[in-house]
Amino acid sequence: MLRATYTRYILKFKQPAGTSRGILTEKETWFVKVWYSEQPEIYGLGECALFRGLSADDTPNYEKKLAYICQNINTLMLYELKGLSSILFGLDTAIADLNNGGKRIIYSTPFTEGQTDIEINGLIWMGDKDTMRQRIIEKLDAGFHCVKLKIGAIDFEEELDLLRYIRKQFSKEVVELRVDANGAFTPQEAPRKLEELSRYDIHSIEQPIRQGQWEEMAILCRNTPIPIALDEELIGIEVSDKSKLLDMIRPQYIVIKPSLLGSFSGSWEWIARSQERNIGWWITSALESNIGLNAIAQWTAYLQTFLPTGMPQGLGTGQLYTNNIPSPLEQTGSTIRYNPQVNWDLSQISF
Template sequence: MPLSGSFFSKTFVFGFDARTSRGPMRDKRSWFIRIFDTRNPDVVGVGECGPLPGLSIDDMPHFETVLADVLERVEGQEMPQDAEAWVRQLVPPGFPSITFGLETAMLDLVNGGRRVLFDNDFVRGVPIPINGLVWMNDVESMLNQANQLVNRGFTCIKIKVGGCDFDEECRMLEAFRKVHDRNRITLRLDANGAFAPNEALAKLKRLSAFGVHSIEQPIKAGLPEMADICSASPIPIALDEELIGKEQSKDALLDAIKPAFIVLKPTLHGGILHCREWISKAEKRGIGWWITSALESGIGLNAISQFVSAFRSTIPQGLGTGSIYTNNISSPLKVVNGCLMNDPQGTWELL
């Protein structure tokens, strides 16, 4: 079954003022891999490579050249028995988004090129609970966003902190909690490394008054203080950026820092196979986890959602990014009452 592959790129346009810890974003580019058997070219597997500007280790000028080289190696090969292990051999280290794109394209091809990668409950329409994401803005706008998300049926809200005056952020969280009880609405925070190490514990103590489930990355990744902060924090710490580029040192990182949670993004953290290893190693140590999309289009979001559904986790996942673009790829994915769902009768835009 000789394989052949190609790729194309598409730039997606945000439908709102998207502010991130790395500055404002107006658009986001992704590359899409198409894999097919030359004897049956109408059946095509599609995967998305979407490195995040300023964050992904493979956000580099020669990204497209590396992607073309990888697909050149695919040319003429037979269908592998183990697609994920095969991809690991083809993609050079340091390119997690290409790993994820090729893994998911192959899984799609193996299952008939129908955007079905794993035959599980999500594919059949069973919803996945997700957190509602509050995008960075002034505190009044963020509070309004949070309230609107609760009104839309979300029971877990994630709010970015560290981008505004800290006292104002605390007043915002206090106002939110006056309306939304901690026993009914779960509150997650994400600092994106905004706190100085010598101020982090004091700020975490203040934030703990608001019934916070967890906080992601209170200080920048790679700082030696992270382990002590995880140990002493009154709020459980979740690692995110800390995991980038650490696919070969999972055990050492988890044993040294001992976080309460890890937050996995397949595009950033090594693709499907490495995320499965992160989960296995975390669970052996009693460390919790959830998975988050990284501004992928519907193609990447669908793959991540099917992957996480295989674990039957009940904790809300970070998969609420399907409606952020004005020109997203049409898909059967939809958000209903704080859950992401796949409509089994829906159709995908042809790529």
């Protein structure tokens, strides 16, 4: 008989992580464990990567729902997981892990055998101007060819100055620049700010205005000098509305975050619809621990075997925490790889 249990875990940031929504010093997450009662020593592990204030399933009774699902794992109906993206992501990962022998292999590919790696972008969190400048230098020195800056929290002119600083040293052929506004601009100011940003050969801007303003976002996407990528806009959208959203807004890109978009199946629905409409996409983690990041990286590697994007992915969040789960994931320069010679250390997790 299949069994399941869960535990809460608080991830601690090495440095405060600034976004336009505020500063993060810790991140709550939940681990779920599944096993067969006949073989309890073999178990699958997943991460229900709840993102407070952003996940569609961020509700006061979240733990109660998770407990119910674990208690009723054998009789659970699919409709009972509707709208519970982070829980579905955790269960999908744990069950795939169990089915593959409980070795944290979610998708077996050359990536999990250590034969291939994944190109990633370097993420620059918000901070004061000098701190951000130092972080930019560190990423460029590490060999990143794609750098993503969080913008929208400090003075806009200072943010432009940081972009100017990068472009003085590196052309767009050498360093790809992405920015993420997390919805910080108003629809009224967005056209002017996009125009100013376009002077610095920006690859794309994620979510320039707050989600839920489809008409305003559609106008921006039609007239923007910089390609726009939808991010928060995709969270919590019903299956029946996914095509409607893409047809109305017509973004240049979408950002795929499995723990926020209905796990791998929900994420694939977005990718498939985007492919049909010639909309570009890349995959990004959403502050998961290495348990969740491992699953997303393996899924990304699996997709790239038959649907390569040729773009850096947003999977560089594994080094953010002081108490992350030690894993075979290794970030070397601008790539992430899985080293099968390294063992998982799960001693920090107790159920």
